[in-house]
Amino acid sequence: MNSIMPLLSRFVIAAAMITSGWVNCFVFVEVSSEQAISLEAIELQVITDAETGNQTTRGLNRIALLLHNECPQLGGWGTLLAWSAGALELLAGILVLVGLFTRLSAFVICIIMGTALYLVSYKINGMFSMNPFDWPLQHGAFSQLFTELCLFVLSLGVVVGGAGALSIDRYQTGKYVDPKLSADKSTKKGDD
Helix, strand or coil: CCCCHHHHHHHHHHHHHHHHHHHHHHCEEEECHHHHHHHHHCCCCCEECCCCCCEEEEHHHHHHHHHHHHCHHHCCHHHHHHHHHHHHHHHHHHHHHHCCCHHHHHHHHHHHHHHHHHHHHHHHCCHHHCCHHHHHHCHHHHHHHHHHHHHHHHHHHHHHHCCCCCCHHHHHCCCCCCHHHHHHHHHHHHHC
């Protein structure tokens, strides 16, 4: 398939996953005082700014708190799963961008987005328990739901359709055919 659509899909997926993974792994984000208390209760780091009093934590600690609140049976595994999700977002985003192990990386992103859909849009925001015509009234939840759905569908498209013409995968699998070589062969056949 010589379409540019797989490349555009990969760019969108990569932009979302790399930035999200970066924020989750390396950026400290502000949390409410209730979240800070809950994070400290499960022994996750919260930093309080001496001047402003704002409390921050690493982005992925919010995922660990979400897992702790929604799936308490995970225990300490929630933190490991949060780190895994953040690292996989970053790694899979980079791999999808360059087109290396693209189908596997896109499948991992499908799992991450499916989990996010379930935990955030279904369990927390309750999007599937309300009238779908009321969804646009919940601006943040509505945007989050459709962002997750779009990333899931784009990733699924890459899993099914592959990385496209402009990818490392295409050159590694040997499916790449130089157009000049194939044109030379077709003209030689006509000369016989």
